[in-house]
Amino acid sequence: MEPAWVALGLSLKVALWATGIDLVLGVAAGLALARWRFPGRELVDSILLLPMVLPPTVLGYYLLVVIGRRGWLGGWLERSFGINLIFTWQGAVIAAAIVAFPFVCKSARAAFENVDGQLEQAARVLGLGAAAVFFRVTLPLAWRGILAGVLLAFARALGEFGATLMVAGSIPGKTQTLSIAVYEAVQAGQDELANGLVLLTSATCVVILLLAGRLAGPRIPGRA
Amino acid sequence: MTRLARTIRRALPALALALAAAPAMATDLTVSAAASLTNAFKDIATAFEAANPETRVQLNVGASGALLQQMAKGAPVDVFASADQETMLQAEQQQLVRPGAKADFAGNALVVVVPHDAPAPPKTLADLAGPAVKKVAIGLPASVPVGRYTRAVLEKANLWAPIEARLVGAQTVRQALDYVARGEVDAGFVYATDASILPGKVKIAFVVPTETPVVYPIAALAAAPNPAAARKFVAFVLSPAGQAVLAKHGFAKP
Numbered sequence: 001m002e003p004a005w006v007a008l009g010l011s012l013k014v015a016l017w018a019t020g021i022d023l024v025l026g027v028a029a030g031l032a033l034a035r036w037r038f039p040g041r042e043l044v045d046s047i048l049l050l051p052m053v054l055p056p057t058v059l060g061y062y063l064l065v066v067i068g069r070r071g072w073l074g075g076w077l078e079r080s081f082g083i084n085l086i087f088t089w090q091g092a093v094i095a096a097a098i099v100a101f102p103f104v105c106k107s108a109r110a111a112f113e114n115v116d117g118q119l120e121q122a123a124r125v126l127g128l129g130a131a132a133v134f135f136r137v138t139l140p141l142a143w144r145g146i147l148a149g150v151l152l153a154f155a156r157a158l159g160e161f162g163a164t165l166m167v168a169g170s171i172p173g174k175t176q177t178l179s180i181a182v183y184e185a186v187q188a189g190q191d192e193l194a195n196g197l198v199l200l201t202s203a204t205c206v207v208i209l210l211l212a213g214r215l216a217g218p219r220i221p222g223r224a
Numbered sequence: 225m226t227r228l229a230r231t232i233r234r235a236l237p238a239l240a241l242a243l244a245a246a247p248a249m250a251t252d253l254t255v256s257a258a259a260s261l262t263n264a265f266k267d268i269a270t271a272f273e274a275a276n277p278e279t280r281v282q283l284n285v286g287a288s289g290a291l292l293q294q295m296a297k298g299a300p301v302d303v304f305a306s307a308d309q310e311t312m313l314q315a316e317q318q319q320l321v322r323p324g325a326k327a328d329f330a331g332n333a334l335v336v337v338v339p340h341d342a343p344a345p346p347k348t349l350a351d352l353a354g355p356a357v358k359k360v361a362i363g364l365p366a367s368v369p370v371g372r373y374t375r376a377v378l379e380k381a382n383l384w385a386p387i388e389a390r391l392v393g394a395q396t397v398r399q400a401l402d403y404v405a406r407g408e409v410d411a412g413f414v415y416a417t418d419a420s421i422l423p424g425k426v427k428i429a430f431v432v433p434t435e436t437p438v439v440y441p442i443a444a445l446a447a448a449p450n451p452a453a454a455r456k457f458v459a460f461v462l463s464p465a466g467q468a469v470l471a472k473h474g475f476a477k478p
């Protein structure tokens with residue numbers, strides 16, 4: 001069972017990093033889409049939503065082409081900094097972050113759009129600066145909606161399989177996350193290991209859902 | 225009634241007829257074949273269908289080990305073509321294939337390939353443990369025969385331990401080939417026939433002699449849904465016509 005715990009740890013690490021990145025980028029993108037009027041806004045929104053709709057293999061292929069050693073970004077990274085993302089856990093984080101991004105972005109946009117503009121105006125009238133209005137009024141009001149999206153993103157990142165396998169491969173202890181370890185155990189006919197892995201995965205998901213229920217429970221976080 | 229609804233209603237009988245008629249016209253034959261056989265078996269299936277118009281071949285390719293697991297879990301497969309004897313032996317032990325039902329039909333060679341523009345390709349197995357090589361793609365030994373051949377060779381040369389940390393496991397031999405073609409790894413272990421399908425992208429660095437020869441067995445399954453066609457297909461692969469297709473794709477005689 002030891003490989004299973006290693007895979008679990010790796011899955012959690014990848015999913016946490018991916019969710020953290022999505023939290024920052026998704027909230028920023030959601031805010032921009034909710035507040036700015038610019039031509040092509042809905043087109044941008046659709047493009048940002050694409051990772052949710054596209055098959056993971058398509059994303060995996062895009063990523064290989066872009067961040068691979070021969071890709072324009074990957075090639076530049078390697079020449080300039082000696083960074084290689086393919087077959088690394090950081091590559092898995094990028095794949096998971098992209099796949100889970102729409103969950104944060106979409107719910108953040110909806111949450112910001114639901115914030116009552118009069119409350120922000122009142123805060124401004126009372127002398128708060130733009131940053132203070134955002135962090136003390138807008139964000140607390142939108143936080144519940146964002147949190148729901150973040151939890152969904154974390155769940156999606158934890159279960160990510162297709163794009164991750166294409167980009168990061170399946171290296172035990174390095175890039176072999178739980179979902180990939182399950183796939184491999186089944187392919188190799190190691191049913192005992194597969195049983196352990198799926199039970200562990202299921203238990204982890206139940207714990208996360210329970211935590212999510214408590215976090216996003218009836219009270220409104222940020223107002224306490 | 226709207227025009228759309230009328231159109232749909234008129235089209236329905238034709239659609240139903242098409243759906244019902246398709247299975248009645250031909251019987252399906254499911255062939256699970258090792259990934260390295262992909263191109264050759266596509267041609268063989270076409271030739272077989274031309275000779276047997278009543279049968280339609282469904283080709284299911286993958287790592288031999290993964291194909292075995294599908295069959296072991298009850299997948300309705302008629303014919304199994306494996307890239308190594310080990311997997312076929314396991315199929316026999318699990319009573320998926322009757323003893324004596326298998327026949328060897330093709331041979332292959334293990335090679336090390338490098339990206340076509342590799343400046344200083346490795347010349348020996350020992351070079352793979354050198355500083356110039358950072359990543360090496362191999363089939364996962366647990367389910368991919370080419371990985372099993374590779375591990376045996378590396379263990380024999382006492383190179384498995386030094387190289388293990390730089391190995392990148394692939395789900396099939398074709399994935400290992402793709403990793404090399406994209407330049408994501410510095411070298412990869414594949415079959416000679418795989419190397420020749422991407423001549424502009426990979427080149428063979430050297431041929432690796434294997435202790436166990438790479439010989440492919442084929443067999444009709446004991447529980448084949450379509451046993452008559454299964455036996456016919458196996459016979460076709462072993463026939464001069466089938467062997468000619470395999471030779472065209474670079475496979476050796478078994």
